[in-house]
Amino acid sequence: MRLLVVEDDPMIGRAIRQGLVAAGYAVDWAEDGRIAELALANGVYDLVVLDLGLPARDGMTVLEELRRAGNHVPVIIVTARDAVDQRIAGLNAGADDYLLKPFDLDELIARVRALLRRRAGVGSSLLTAGALSLDTVRKSVTKEGAPVSLSVREFALLEVLMQQPGAVLSREKLEESIYGWDDDIGSNAIEVHLHNLRKKLGAQAIVNVRGVGYRLAE
Ligand code: CA
Numbered sequence: 001m002r003l004l005v006v007e008d009d010p011m012i013g014r015a016i017r018q019g020l021v022a023a024g025y026a027v028d029w030a031e032d033g034r035i036a037e038l039a040l041a042n043g044v045y046d047l048v049v050l051d052l053g054l055p056a057r058d059g060m061t062v063l064e065e066l067r068r069a070g071n072h073v074p075v076i077i078v079t080a081r082d083a084v085d086q087r088i089a090g091l092n093a094g095a096d097d098y099l100l101k102p103f104d105l106d107e108l109i110a111r112v113r114a115l116l117r118r119r120a121g122v123g124s125s126l127l128t129a130g131a132l133s134l135d136t137v138r139k140s141v142t143k144e145g146a147p148v149s150l151s152v153r154e155f156a157l158l159e160v161l162m163q164q165p166g167a168v169l170s171r172e173k174l175e176e177s178i179y180g181w182d183d184d185i186g187s188n189a190i191e192v193h194l195h196n197l198r199k200k201l202g203a204q205a206i207v208n209v210r211g212v213g214y215r216l217a218e
């Protein structure tokens with residue numbers, strides 16, 4: 001899952017990014033509204049954390065433009081505690097949730113997870129497919145009830161595949177989903193992670209649809 005954090009305060013932005021990376025997400029950080037718009041034009045994000053008071057373009061404008069363009073990516077707005085009007089305007093403009101500054105990182109992460117679940121149409125933090133179960137909160141995977149130990153990237157990759165069980169996802173799409181701007185990606189990194197996942201979960205667990213991409217086995 002790849003997230004965009006839009007925040008001009010360097011300390012808050014760094015803290016949010018660190019917290020979300022530690023929670024297993026690929027995170028890009030835009031420090032003004034213009035960079036946010038450029039980043040969002042690519043459409044690669046699963047969720048956006050959006051501060052409203054920003055240089056270059058304010059957060060409300062970014063949000064309105066995003067929705068006008070038909071982009072339905074979940075957005076959590078971050079506002080000052082006393083800015084009730086902004087909060088209401090933000091929700092009316094298409095934000096999905098809000099947080100009041102200063103906020104607790106654990107609460108932000110819990111809200112991010114809740115919104116991502118809602119987006120995927122799953123009611124719980126547990127994803128299942130065939131013999132596989134993946135717990136998005138505990139970051140654990142079992143196969144036929146037995147725990148499987150995965151690296152952070154392997155877990156992120158499996159989570160993306162399990163969120164969309166029937167879908168064939170291209171290598172580029174998988175890459176976009178689990179890496180951010182600052183990540184160093186080797187040219188065959190995805191293939192290496194998929195190879196390792198197959199070794200751990202069974203060769204049949206992930207199907208390669210030649211020329212198209214990868215999907216979870218039925
Ligand atoms: Ca700000």
